[in-house]
Amino acid sequence: MIDANTKICCLIGDPVEHSLSPLIHNAGYQALGINYTYVSFQVSDIKQAIEGIRGLGIRGASITIPHKTSAIKYLDRIDPLAEAIGAVNTVVNDDGVLTGYNTDGEGALKALEEVTALRGKKAVLIGGGGSALAIAVGLKKKGVKLVVLNRTEDKARKLAKQVNAEDSGSLERLAEISSADILIHTTSxxxxxxxxxxxxxxELLHDRLTVFDIVYNPKETRLLIEARERGCAIVHGYKMLLYQAARQFELFTGRQAPLPAMESALTQALEGGRDATHFDRR
Ligand SMILES: NC(=O)c1ccc[n+]([C@@H]2O[C@H](COP(=O)([O-])OP(=O)(O)OC[C@H]3O[C@@H](n4cnc5c(N)ncnc54)[C@H](OP(=O)(O)O)[C@@H]3O)[C@@H](O)[C@H]2O)c1
Structure with missing residues (x-):
C-alpha cells in the first residue's frame, strides 16, 4: 500500500508510455514486500527533472532516451563505468547527492556470461549506437578481442577507437563472423x-558461435531463431533488460533483486500478457 513512507523511484525519458521498467521494478518490490513504488515521467527538460529528483526526495531514477548523455552534467557524481561510456541510465539519490551509473553494459555482460566465457574470445559487435558502446566497454574490460561493424562505418571506427577494439568496419565485412566465437547484434x-x-x-551462423540479439520485442527475433536452427548458443535481449533493471533495483533498495518475480513479469508481458506488439523501449 502506498503511504507517507513510500519511497518513490521512476523512469525519466521521452517517450515512456510503452516502457516495461515500471512492470519489472514493481514486481520486484511486491515480491520482497518493501514499501517502494516505481512510476514513469515523460520529460523534455532533463535539468528540471533532475532538480525534481532532489526537490521531491525521489530515491532513484532510470534514465532513458533521449536523456542518457545530457543528464550527466546535472549530477554530483558519476560512477567510473558510466564515465567511460559517457552515458547514465541510472541515478541514485543519497540524501540529495545524486550519483549516475550505467547498468546497460553490466546487464548485457551478465546475460552473455550465463552462456559463454568471455576472456580471449573473438566477438563481432554489430552496431554503433549507445547500446553498442555500453556493451563494448564491458567486453574490452573482460579481455574480449572485439571487431565493431556498423552500417555507418565512421561510427564503427569512432567507437572502436574509443574502447580500444581490435578492428572495425562496415557491414560489408560480416564474413568476420565466420572466425568469431560471439556475435552481438545491437541495431534495431x-x-x-x-x-x-x-x-x-x-549461412554465416556456425555452431561454435554464441549469438546475442539485444532486441527483445519480439522475445525471439528472426536472428535468434535462425541461430538456434544452425546450432548456435543464443542469448535473448530480454535478459539484458532484466539484468540492467535488477542492478538498478539493488542500487535503489540495497536489497538483492528477486529475479524470478521480475523475470516472470517481464516474460509474461513479452509473451502477450500485455499487448506485446506495442512496446519497443524501456
Ligand atoms: N535488451 C535491452 O536491454 C536493450 C537496451 C537498449 C536498447 N535495446 C535495443 O537495441 C536497439 C538499439 O538501441 P540503441 O539505443 O543502441 O540505438 P541507437 O543509439 O539509435 O543506435 C542504432 C543502431 O542501429 C543501426 N541501425 C538502425 N537501422 C539500421 C538498418 N536498417 N540497418 C543497419 N543498421 C541499422 C544504426 O546504424 P547507423 O549508425 O548506421 O545509423 C546504429 O548503429 C533498439 O532496438 C533497442 O530497443 C535493447
Whole structure:
C-alpha cells in the first residue's frame, strides 16, 4: 500500500508510455514486500527533472532516451563505468547527492556470461549506437578481442577507437563472423513491427558461435531463431533488460533483486500478457 513512507523511484525519458521498467521494478518490490513504488515521467527538460529528483526526495531514477548523455552534467557524481561510456541510465539519490551509473553494459555482460566465457574470445559487435558502446566497454574490460561493424562505418571506427577494439568496419565485412566465437547484434533491425528483417545472412551462423540479439520485442527475433536452427548458443535481449533493471533495483533498495518475480513479469508481458506488439523501449 502506498503511504507517507513510500519511497518513490521512476523512469525519466521521452517517450515512456510503452516502457516495461515500471512492470519489472514493481514486481520486484511486491515480491520482497518493501514499501517502494516505481512510476514513469515523460520529460523534455532533463535539468528540471533532475532538480525534481532532489526537490521531491525521489530515491532513484532510470534514465532513458533521449536523456542518457545530457543528464550527466546535472549530477554530483558519476560512477567510473558510466564515465567511460559517457552515458547514465541510472541515478541514485543519497540524501540529495545524486550519483549516475550505467547498468546497460553490466546487464548485457551478465546475460552473455550465463552462456559463454568471455576472456580471449573473438566477438563481432554489430552496431554503433549507445547500446553498442555500453556493451563494448564491458567486453574490452573482460579481455574480449572485439571487431565493431556498423552500417555507418565512421561510427564503427569512432567507437572502436574509443574502447580500444581490435578492428572495425562496415557491414560489408560480416564474413568476420565466420572466425568469431560471439556475435552481438545491437541495431534495431528485427524489432517489431519489422520482425522478418535481419542483417546477418544465416549461412554465416556456425555452431561454435554464441549469438546475442539485444532486441527483445519480439522475445525471439528472426536472428535468434535462425541461430538456434544452425546450432548456435543464443542469448535473448530480454535478459539484458532484466539484468540492467535488477542492478538498478539493488542500487535503489540495497536489497538483492528477486529475479524470478521480475523475470516472470517481464516474460509474461513479452509473451502477450500485455499487448506485446506495442512496446519497443524501456
Ligand atoms: N535488451 C535491452 O536491454 C536493450 C537496451 C537498449 C536498447 N535495446 C535495443 O537495441 C536497439 C538499439 O538501441 P540503441 O539505443 O543502441 O540505438 P541507437 O543509439 O539509435 O543506435 C542504432 C543502431 O542501429 C543501426 N541501425 C538502425 N537501422 C539500421 C538498418 N536498417 N540497418 C543497419 N543498421 C541499422 C544504426 O546504424 P547507423 O549508425 O548506421 O545509423 C546504429 O548503429 C533498439 O532496438 C533497442 O530497443 C535493447
Amino acid at each position: 533491425v528485427g524489432m517489431w513491427p519489422k520482425t522478418s528483417e535481419t542483417i546477418i545472412p544465416d
